[in-house]
Amino acid sequence: MLKAKTKNEFKDYLLAQGLKSTSQRELILEEFLRAGSHLSTEELYLRLRKKQPRIGYATVHRTLKLFSECGIAERRHFGDGQARYEACARDEHHDHLICVDCGKIVEFEDPRIEKLQDEVACSNGFAIERHRLELYGHCQDCRSK
Amino acid sequence: MLKAKTKNEFKDYLLAQGLKSTSQRELILEEFLRAGSHLSTEELYLRLRKKQPRIGYATVHRTLKLFSECGIAERRHFGDGQARYEACARDEHHDHLICVDCGKIVEFEDPRIEKLQDEVACSNGFAIERHRLELYGHCQDCRSK
DNA sequence: GCTCCGTTGAAAATGAATTTCAATTTAATC
């Protein structure tokens, strides 16, 4: 099971860093994996409070940061002023289509675009480390309304 | 002259909106056009203070917002936590290469990438309104150091 | 000059992200 694997990954990371496994961290990872992707800290925090009203925002924030550091999550910004986190399958990459009406986020991957990006970077003397491609527009549903 | 044209454009916009032409607004536009692109509010503000120490940060901020509204400037975010503005030639578009070492920003345009973006969006039922493509890496200069 | 109303700049407010710190919990050691 994928969740179990990720949970072990996290525990291993904590151990390796001399950090501790806590009930909060377990709970946050559990809920992070259960919830859909692209959640903000606030959104995850609110979901968690329903299960554990005493959880602190700072703890959620710090734990998401831990997830990023150990490769479980990736931090994104889609221009609405707050960071969003998504679970990331290792060694995979995708870009995003974002509906400016309803906020829907669709993921895509296009090797042709990636290749052209490398080409452009190369011809400008750059060695690419990462990139960011976001397409903003109106989704099918919103257009047919 | 391009600057003169932009200045007139701005005056026309102000007039059309029932806004006023002021010495501050003229000064800010002058300096914005003189300075290189991709400046943050803070950077422009500091430059302006050397010429007019009484200028207010809020005025610079509001005026940059006006520039955006009337199509003279475009607001960008390159992930360093502050917005940057660049003068935009009307109906032109470009994307960015950003050096993560020295902060250098190189502009590029690739119709092939743009075309593929449309294709991807289309096949996902999206009508694209705008997009954002940023390539982060190490520039030639920084690599040879 | 007079008046209306938009503008200005200092200061305050906002909001997401991050840090502080005393109390608490974990996990290693006895």
Added chain:
DNA sequence: GATTAAATTGAAATTCATTTTCAACGGAGC
């Protein structure tokens, strides 16, 4: 199981860019 050192927690404070407030000011038409 008790002891202890060190990490963690959560509330509150802080940070930092951005945005707003508001009283004084200034531009434009009369």
